[in-house]
Amino acid sequence: MNYKVLLLIFIILLSGCKFNKVVKHHGVHFLEKKQQEFKISETNINDIKKVLGPPSSINYFDNEVLIYIERKTSVSGVLNLGKKKIISNNVLVLEFNNRGILIKKDFYDKYSLNKLDISKKTTSVLNDKESFIRSLLRSLRHKINDPLNQKRIK
Numbered sequence: 001m002n003y004k005v006l007l008l009i010f011i012i013l014l015s016g017c018k019f020n021k022v023v024k025h026h027g028v029h030f031l032e033k034k035q036q037e038f039k040i041s042e043t044n045i046n047d048i049k050k051v052l053g054p055p056s057s058i059n060y061f062d063n064e065v066l067i068y069i070e071r072k073t074s075v076s077g078v079l080n081l082g083k084k085k086i087i088s089n090n091v092l093v094l095e096f097n098n099r100g101i102l103i104k105k106d107f108y109d110k111y112s113l114n115k116l117d118i119s120k121k122t123t124s125v126l127n128d129k130e131s132f133i134r135s136l137l138r139s140l141r142h143k144i145n146d147p148l149n150q151k152r153i154k
Contacts, residue, residue: 001131019072028052031070035107038094045100052092063103068092086110112116 027097028034034051038042045064050056052068059065072087088110108116 021076023072025070025072027056027070027090028068028092029070031068031092032107032109035068035092035105038102038105040102040105043102045096045102048094048102062101063098064096066094066096068094089113 026083031052037051038048045066048066055066056069057067059067068091070088070090072089073084074087076083090110091108091113093104093106093108094102097103
């Protein structure tokens, strides 16, 4: 009798387990396959938005640039204590001319993203902490000396 009860409990506990890993997907599904349909100088922006939907990011500096992202992650094995593992990390960068025709297409997967060169230049305005602190203290001193802002009215 005890074996039947234990077997029943064991079966109930195991029925809730899944052997398939849960894959979390962010962005456009099957981006690598879908991007192969697009031809340079033939495809326009409306065709791309029909297939891929709204872009993840838009850039309007020189030409219109649409960026689409696909990322799949899964929980790794028990030995890694549930650490997330990146299955795919794809980025598609599409550049259009002023008429909305595709002029440049770049596709990056997780291996080619690691090979990109990142600029070592820094912005001097954001690095200048002394001037930021000085302007902050100056504005605080002004607010302490004139809390109702009456000196500027005269």
